[in-house]
Amino acid sequence: MRKSFLFSLVFLGFSMGLLVLWVKFEYDRFYHTPLKVGQEGLHLVVPSGATVRSVATELHQREALEYPLYLVLLARWQGVARDIKAGEYDVQPATTPPQFLRQIVAGKVKQYSLTLVEGWTFSQVMKAVQNSPHLRQTLGEIPVSEIMKRLGYPQEHPEGRFFPDTYFFPRGTTDVDFLQRAYQLMAEHLAREWGDRTPGLPYQNSYEALILASIVERETALPEELSLVAGVFTRRLQKGMRLQTDPTVIYGLGERFDGDLRRRDLREDTPYNTYTRSGLPPTPICMPSLGALKAALRPAGGEALYFVARGDGSHYFSATFEEHRAAVQTYQLDRN
Structure with a gap:
């Protein structure tokens, strides 16, 4: 009887040991x-x-x-x-x-992305935001002034205030949260570049630098020309010359611009016509890139006061009006 009981205990212990080993094996495998x-x-x-x-x-x-x-x-x-x-x-x-x-x-959730492209206007930004299926839409078709109020900046114009970049976010992020991120990133970049600016620039504040950066952004697509273009515009401002830049005129025309800038458009006086008005326009005309911000705040030196498109994406820079007129003849009139 005692032997049978001891055998049962040994068998039970052996079975439990096998069970523990099996559970451990399965858990390790899991x-x-x-x-x-x-x-x-x-x-x-x-x-x-x-x-x-x-x-x-x-x-x-x-x-x-x-x-x-x-x-x-x-x-x-x-x-x-x-x-x-x-x-x-x-x-x-x-x-x-x-x-x-x-x-x-x-909480490493799936991330979606939306890219804001340098040179876009605020209207294009909002179109991209509203067309994103992964953002939660809360703004609807409210006026621009109300949008900035919702973002917490009721007195600011939205143009140029949002940084062009690719943003990642989880589904359900609100349009307001997305725009606040882009706004904050532009504010951070602008503050940093303003603090590292070249002395003696013709800006009263960082917002004026943002305005010029937006013009530089629209004038050239070549990164190596950004500081050269900025140099031309800053020298013109310092000398009291009008900027005479087509992108500002086009922006002032708004939806009336049909892709063809006419002589009468250059004569039509709007707050953004830098042919008829001196100084900077009242607001930026697009979202400038970081490169354009850097260029506006650290422009290239030199004597160039004019530039003209060569037709291949690059520009010819001139120090005198006579040289500029000859370049226009060579690169635009003769080509046409």
């Missing part, structure tokens, strides 16, 4: 084996209020996770079971359960 998400990965939406158990169950139902209980136990053991974040997640191939758990605890 811990190190990537989720079965295929080569394309897996798109997972974790709704607000979801638990680790519900997430594990969904993964199991989608045949990505063999033992959902293990994921729950891992989260509890690490003390993060209540720390998962709602949102959209892209689970990449080779992601292991611990890596996935860190992803949803850290």
Whole structure:
């Protein structure tokens, strides 16, 4: 009887040992084996209020996770079971359960992107924002002044105030939050470049530098010419000469501009016509790039006061009107 009892205890102990070894083996396999998400990965939406158990169950139902209980136990053991974040997640191939758990605890949600292009007007910015299917639209068709009020800048004109860049954001980000990011980034760049500006520039404040940077942005597409163009405009301002730049006239025409700038357009007096008015226009005419900001605040030296398009994207720079008139004849009149 006693031998039978001892045998039963030994057998039970042996069985428990085998069970523990099996559980440990399976847990180790679970811990190190990537989720079965295929080569394309897996798109997972974790709704607000979801638990680790519900997430594990969904993964199991989608045949990505063999033992959902293990994921729950891992989260509890690490003390993060209540720390998962709602949102959209892209689970990449080779992601292991611990890596996935860190992803949803850290809230590393799927990111979408929207690019604001240098040289765009605020109207183009808003069109891109409104056409983004991943931003939550809250502004609708309200007036421009109301948009700036919603952003917290009720007295400011929006043109040129948003930095051209590619922005990444999770689905559901509001249009207001997106625009505030772009506004803040432009403000930061402008403040930094203003603090590092060349002494003696013809600007009373950083906003005037922003205005000129926007004109420089629209005058040339060549990065190596930005500071040269800025140099021409700053010297003209210092000498009291009118800027006489076509992009400002075009901006002042607004929707009336049909792609063909006529002589009568250059004579029509608007606040943005730098042929009829001295100094800078009242606002920027587009979003300047960082390169244009740097150029406006650290323009190239020299004596050039004029430039004319060569027809290949570059410009010819002249110090005198006679030289400029000859360049116009060579690169525009004779070519036409």
